[in-house]
Every structure is written in structure tokens, then in C-alpha cells.
Amino acid sequence: xxxxxxxxxxxxxxxxxxxxxxxxxxxxxxxxxxxxxxxxxxxxxxxxxxxxxxxxxxxxxxxxxxxxxxxxxxxxxxxxxxxxxxxxxxxxxxxxxxxxxxxxxxxxxxxxxxxxxxxxxxxxxxxxxxxxxxxxxxxxxxxxxxxxxxxxxxxxxxxxxxxxxxxxxxxxxxxxxxxxxxxxxxxxxxxxxxxxxxxxxxxxxxxxxxxxxxxxxxxxxxxxxxxxxxxxxxxxxxxxxxxxxxxxxxxxxxxxxxxxxxxxxxxxxxxxxxxxxxxxxxxxxxxxxxxxxxxxxxxxxxxxxxxxxxxxxxxxxxx
Amino acid sequence: xxxxxxxxxxxxxxxxxxxxxxxxxxxxxxxxxxxxxxxxxxxxxxxxxxxxxxxxxxxxxxxxxxxxxxxxxxxxxxxxxxxxxxxxxxxxxxxxxxxxxxxxxxxxxxxxxxxxxxxxxxxxxxxxxxxxxxxxxxxxxxxxxxxxxxxxxxxxxxxxxxxxxxxxxxxxxxxxxxxxxxxxxxxxxxxxxxxxxxxxxxxxxxxxxxxxxxxxxxxxxxxxxxxxxxxxxxxxxxxxxxxxxxxxxxxxxx
Numbered sequence: 125x126x127x128x129x130x131x132x133x134x135x136x137x138x139x140x141x142x143x144x145x146x147x148x149x150x151x152x153x154x155x156x157x158x159x160x161x162x163x164x165x166x167x168x169x170x171x172x173x174x175x176x177x178x179x180x181x182x183x184x185x186x187x188x189x190x191x192x193x194x195x196x197x198x199x200x201x202x203x204x205x206x207x208x209x210x211x212x213x214x215x216x217x218x219x220x221x222x223x224x225x226x227x228x229x230x231x232x233x234x235x236x237x238x239x240x241x242x243x244x245x246x247x248x249x250x251x252x253x254x255x256x257x258x259x260x261x262x263x264x265x266x267x268x269x270x271x272x273x274x275x276x277x278x279x280x281x282x283x284x285x286x287x288x289x290x291x292x293x294x295x296x297x298x299x300x301x302x303x304x305x306x307x308x309x310x311x312x313x314x315x316x317x318x319x320x321x322x323x324x325x326x327x328x329x330x331x332x333x334x335x336x337x338x339x340x341x342x343x344x345x346x347x348x349x350x351x352x353x354x355x356x357x358x359x360x361x362x363x364x365x366x367x368x369x370x371x372x373x374x375x376x377x378x379x380x381x382x383x384x385x386x387x388x389x390x391x392x393x394x395x396x397x398x399x400x401x402x403x404x405x406x407x408x409x410x411x412x413x414x415x416x417x418x419x420x421x422x423x424x425x426x427x428x429x430x431x432x433x434x435x436x437x438x439x440x441x442x443x
Numbered sequence: 444x445x446x447x448x449x450x451x452x453x454x455x456x457x458x459x460x461x462x463x464x465x466x467x468x469x470x471x472x473x474x475x476x477x478x479x480x481x482x483x484x485x486x487x488x489x490x491x492x493x494x495x496x497x498x499x500x501x502x503x504x505x506x507x508x509x510x511x512x513x514x515x516x517x518x519x520x521x522x523x524x525x526x527x528x529x530x531x532x533x534x535x536x537x538x539x540x541x542x543x544x545x546x547x548x549x550x551x552x553x554x555x556x557x558x559x560x561x562x563x564x565x566x567x568x569x570x571x572x573x574x575x576x577x578x579x580x581x582x583x584x585x586x587x588x589x590x591x592x593x594x595x596x597x598x599x600x601x602x603x604x605x606x607x608x609x610x611x612x613x614x615x616x617x618x619x620x621x622x623x624x625x626x627x628x629x630x631x632x633x634x635x636x637x638x639x640x641x642x643x644x645x646x647x648x649x650x651x652x653x654x655x656x657x658x659x660x661x662x663x664x665x666x667x668x669x670x671x672x673x674x675x676x677x678x679x680x681x682x683x684x685x686x687x688x689x690x691x692x693x694x695x696x697x
Contacts, residue, residue, distance in 0.1 A: 134697065167697075173535065176697040199537040209528035213458040225450035226536035270532070 156324030202271030261292025516598025603690025625649025
């Protein structure tokens, strides 16, 4: 799957929703598009799933251009949309069976596949009910099961765990990992850095329609100019001791810089930005504090995350 | 592709089949009251002449066919594109876009044909007898089919061009004029003395369905010739079919 110099500008819009986006997804990987709402993630998925006409550029699935071979492309892909679009007039089982029938799956195959997917997604008990009164988690499971009914080669999930409770979210994550095991290529969009870090083999960070970075989650975090951090609280021996302590901490090997971020009732909070791993720096920092006669009252290790990557790239928070 | 098309059509038939009684009640209530009050009651009381029900019946069958098709198309289309998003699963099937639209037209036409066919036994029940002529059967079927198809395409045009938030007001503004300018309750040639109204009604496709039905069932009443009706309906089909398809494409692909 590949996107080349993709541009989408909606009619009457001032800016491009997708702005010269290019990336490629390998077969069998989980690829995450991470970015805030309105970054162009859903539009990109829309183009890849033949529902949005690109203004310029190209999108290929299995080397087929989505614009020139939309029918073949649609038979290869499964889509789990952000919004519930289940058929409310049909039961859960019928939703699955009709979807497969639309895709020309023979009757015996679709019947067998529906039973197995209902089982796998814990929907067998309610298979004959209509999805009207289902919870968000159940709807999401149904939509994933439905998308798998025609055995797609690529599965698109648009914000798969938005609005789900923690248990439902973990269930969906497990199923997504199972699918990768089964060899399905997965493209998911999310504005949740934890989801991207937990699921994706590689993450593309997008903002304002542009791809800002693309790598494995750990490589993205490792590439940060600020790595991990330590936050300590100390009771210094006088104000003079405090300035000296900050200077001393700044000269420690492995410390990038440090700053005082708070002071309350004689207790000062200092954040120390590190180039390396945080755990290894605890001992030298503690030694430096006692050297200046201060009393250490707290240490907190802050590991860098994709959120920090996003902040470094855009200067603002994901949320 | 034919198999996918068949499955999409089967979905609509299965869903309607579960609610057949509700569907028939919904589309037949109004024409049945029309038949009863204007065809039976007023004639019995002597306010209208006894021949009026023969004139009214073909018009009401025409109205039922067209209006049922418009409603069967427009309302579900608005809901599926805007609120339920149910159509998305079909738009993602390996079918060309026009085939998804065509299925909707075929299904709305089927509904309209069923509703208008049921009007015949109901007409016999309410009026005692209805005008019928074996020689007009071919024209009758042709007009009913074309009328239903035109209605479906008008429904597709309304359902895709009118913004969803305005659909209620649009229906109120479109339906009442459509109801009374379709030569349903009067024969078109008799409007010669009211020229402006005659011209206005000539613009309503339902006029040609009503007049075509009269040509088939009650040729002794002055009417527009059958071939002109068929031609006018074919023209309307081309016009609204094209408009509806443009609207459908516009809603289906961003």
C-alpha cells in the first residue's frame, strides 16, 4: 500500500486537508497515523478506501490505483469507520451475512465465517438482536467482525478505540494484534499516543495534512532531542545552595539541562532533562544533592513518549 | 457484479418484507380516503356526477405509484447518507457507484408497483366496480412502470440535493403542489379554459401518468394521447435520472 504526494482540498476550503502526503505500508504490518483531530487522517483513509476523490497525487493498494480500479480495490479492503454505520434494520448476524453477500462470498462460506467471527468477537449471544441498543464496544466489535467477512487483505480502522471503556479497548487491541498474526495489513488512525505506541509497528505523525515523521514508536522517541527526564523535590540548605545545586546538576554527564519548575513551603521542584536513560541518572543526581547539603524528598522518572515527539515537532500538545 | 446487486436488492426486500402491513398502510391510507370521499361519498350524495369515480380512479393509481416511489427513495436516502450512514457498507462493496444508485431506483419502483397494484382490489372494494379495459393493459403497465421509475428518480434528486436539515420543509413545499397539479382529480384537456393552470400542470410528470392511465382505462374521457404520455415520461426519466445520479455521486464521494 502506498500514498504518493497525496493532496486533498475540499471545495470552498482555504487550505489543503491533506498536503503532499507520502508513505508506504508493508504487507502484514500495523501502521498507525497519529495526529490531532482535523490533521487529515480520516481524509487519507477516505482516499485509500475510494470514498474521497484526491485533488492530486496517487494512492495504491496492492499496486492498484484506487482511482482507476475502485471496484477491485474495494474487494481487497475492509473498513471500520469512526462512526457507527451498522445496518439498524438487520440483526447482528444478518449484518455480517449481508456484508459478505455484497462482496459475492458464497453462501456456505459466509455462513461458516459469520459463526466463527461471532464467536471470536464474543457476539454469539446477541447475534439475533438488532444493534440499536448495543454499547459502543459491542458496536465496534461488530464493525470489525463485519469488515472481516470478505477476508480483506488490508484493514482500515479509523479511531478504533475512541469512546470505548478500558476493557473494551483492550479487547479490540488484542483482536487487532491477532489479525496481524493472521497476516492482515492494518492501517489505523488515532489521536491517542498510547494506542499508537501499543499497537503500531510504525507510526506516521501527521498535522495539518502533512507527514512530520515516520518510524517505529521507539525510534521516534529515541530521536527526541530531549530524551527522558527526572523530576526531584529538594529542601535546599539556603537559597545560595539552590543556585549552586542547579549549576552542579547542569554539569553532570548525561544531563542536557535542568530548571526549577516550582517552589512551595521551602520545597523546590527541579526538572532535569536527560540525554540517556533516566534510571541510570538517579544515583549521580542524589549524590549531587547531598553534596550541597540539601535534603531529597522525592524522585520521579519521566519516560519520553510519542506525545513528547508530537510536541517537539509541532510545538503544541496532541490534545 | 450481478450477484452483489442481487444481494443489495435482497437486503431491501427482506427489510420491507418484515413490515409489509405497515408499508401498505402508509402508502394506501391517503388514496383510499380520496377514493371513499370523492369517488363514493360525494357521488352518493349527488354533489359529483356518477362518472366522476371513473375519472378519479386512474388518477389516484397514478398518484399512488409516483408518490410512493418518491417517498420510498427520498426519505431513506436522506437518512442513510446523513444520519445512519447505513449506505456506506454498500458503497464499499465491489459494485460500481451507479449500480448502488440503480438498486435504490429498482427497489423504490418495486414498492410503487406493489402499492399501485393493490389499488385495484381496493378500488373494487370501495367503489363496487372500477373501469377496466383488456385492450389498454399494455399501455397501463407501461405507464405505471415509467411513472414509478420517474417517481424514484425525482426522489433520488430530492434526497441528494436537498440538505438533510431542510428535507421536511422541502417535502411540505414540493408535495402539496405535486399532489394537486398532476391531473389526478381532473382530466387535463378539460383545463383549456384555465390556460395558466393547464400550462402549469403540463410541467408536472404525474400529469402524464394520470392521463396515460386514463388513455388505458377510460379512453372515452378526453385525455392526452398515450404515446405522448409515454414520451413525456421517458423524457422526465432521462432528466431526473441524470439529475439524481449527479446528486448521488456528489453525496457518495467527497
